[in-house]
Amino acid sequence: MDPNFAPYIAVAMIFVLMALGTPVFAALALSGAAGIIMVEDLHFLMTRLKSISYSTTAVYTLTIIPLFILMGSFAQHAEVGKKLFDVASRWVGHLPGGLAMASILTSAGFAATSGSSVATAATVGSVAIPEMKKAGYAGSLSAGAVAAGGVLGVLIPPSVLLIFYAALTETSAGKMLIAGFLPGLLTMFVFMVGIYIIARRGPARAAVSPRASWGVAVRETRKAWQVAVLFLVVMGGIYLGLVTPTEAGALGAFVAFLMLLSHRPSWPGMMGRIVESFRSTIDTTVMILFTMVGAAIFSYFLTLIQVPNQLAQAVVQSGLDPYLIVAMLLLVLVPLGMFLDAFSMMAITIPIMFPAVQSLGFDPIWFGILTVKMCEIGLITPPVGLNVYVIAGIDRETPLPEVFKGAFWFVLMEIVTIAILFAFPAIITWLPRVMSS
Known part of the structure; x- marks a missing residue:
C-alpha cells in the first residue's frame, strides 16, 4: 500500500475502535500493527513485536x-x-x-x-x-x-x-x-x-x-x-x-x-489499607505501562x-x-x-x-x-x-x-x-x- 495513505487509515482505526469501546492502549496497538502490515508485512510486524514491549517498559x-x-x-x-x-x-x-x-x-x-x-x-x-x-x-x-x-x-x-x-x-x-x-x-x-x-x-x-x-x-x-x-x-x-x-x-x-x-x-483495618494501597498502585501502573506499549507500537509505525x-x-x-x-x-x-x-x-x-x-x-x-x-x-x-x-x-x-x-x-x-x-x-x-x- 502507498505509505501516504497508511497513516490516515491507521488514525481512522483508532477512533473507530475507541467508539466501539476498545481501551485506548488496545486501539493504539491494533492501529499501529495494522499500519505496519500495510507498509511492510506480517512477518516484519511479528519480528518487531518481540522487542517493543520490553524495550518500552524496561x-x-x-x-x-x-x-x-x-x-x-x-x-x-x-x-x-x-x-x-x-x-x-x-x-x-x-x-x-x-x-x-x-x-x-x-x-x-x-x-x-x-x-x-x-x-x-x-x-x-x-x-x-x-x-x-x-x-x-x-x-x-x-x-x-x-x-x-x-x-x-x-x-x-x-x-x-x-x-x-x-x-x-x-x-x-x-x-x-x-x-x-x-x-x-x-x-x-x-x-x-x-x-x-x-x-x-x-x-x-x-x-x-x-x-x-x-x-x-x-x-x-x-x-x-x-x-x-x-x-x-x-x-x-x-x-x-x-x-x-x-x-x-x-x-x-x-x-x-x-x-x-x-x-x-x-x-483498625490497617492491613486492609495497606493491601488497598498496593492494589491501587498496581492497577494504575499497569494501565500506564499498557498505554506506553500501545503508543510505542503506533509510534514505531509513524517513524517507519x-x-x-x-x-x-x-x-x-x-x-x-x-x-x-x-x-x-x-x-x-x-x-x-x-x-x-x-x-x-x-x-x-x-x-x-x-x-x-x-x-x-x-x-x-x-x-x-x-x-x-x-x-x-x-x-x-x-x-x-x-x-x-x-x-x-x-x-x-x-x-x-x-x-x-x-x-x-x-x-x-x-x-x-x-x-x-x-x-x-x-x-x-x-x-x-x-x-x-
Missing part, C-alpha cells in the same frame, strides 16, 4: 511511577488531606470564598505527596465539599473548585504525568519534576485569585469562617508537617543531588508508609513512514513564527483532551509533536510543562473530564452539569496561567537551570 526511569503512586496512597490513608484542609481553612477561611481557596491550598499540598490528579481530587473532595456545603456554598463553586484543584496533582511534583513525558521524550526526569514546582504555585495563585473574584458576588461572600488569630493559625500549621517532610525528602533530595528520582520515590514511599503506621485512627520527520521538516520550512507553531500544536490538545485521558493523549501526540518542537530549538522541559497544562484542561472539560466525574460521585447532591459549570471558570483561569507560562518561559526553566549549575 526503563529504569519508569520505576518512579509505582513508587510515587504508592506514596500518595499511603498519605491518603494517613488522612494527610484532612489535616491540610484544617490548616488551610485557618489561614484563608475568613475571606470570601475562603473554604474554596482552602480546598485549592489543600490540593496543592496533597499534590506534593501524590502524583495523581484523581487521587488529589477524591481525597480533598471527601473532606472539603461537606464543609463548603455546610457553610452555604453553591454546589457549582464547591464541586468545581475541588475538581480544578485536583489538576495540581499532575503538575506539582512528584507528578506521574511529568515522569511519563520524560520517559516518552528521554528528558531528565529530575529536571521535569523540579520544573513543575513554580508553574504549580502560579496555578494555585491564579485559582485563588479567581475564586476571590467570583465569591465576592455570590452566596460564598457571606459564607465565611471566623478569622483565626495569627498565633492559632501558626500553631495549626504544625499539622502539615507530614507534607513538608515528604516534599523535602523527595524534591529536596532530587534538587540537592543527594538521591536520584527513583531513590527519592522509594524513600518517599517508605516515609509515607511509616506515617500511615503511626496514624492511630488508621490502626517518517511522519515525525516530515512534520518537523514542514514546520521548519513553513516560515511561520516558531511560537505560533508551538501554540497551534498545543491547541490541538484541547479537542483531544475532551475525549481522551491525559496519558493516552500524550502517548498519541508527543511522538509526532516533539521532533517538530526540537527542530525549532525550544526547551523540551518548557514544552513538557505546557503540554501537561493542556492535559489539565482535559481533566475538567466535558464530556470526559475525569476529575469532574470523580467529584460528581462524591457530591451526589450537585448535578453533573452544575459541576462542569463550576469547573468552566477554572478552565478560563487555566488559559490565563498557560498564557503567562508561554510568555515567560523562565518561570518553567529557572529552577532546572539552577539545579544543573
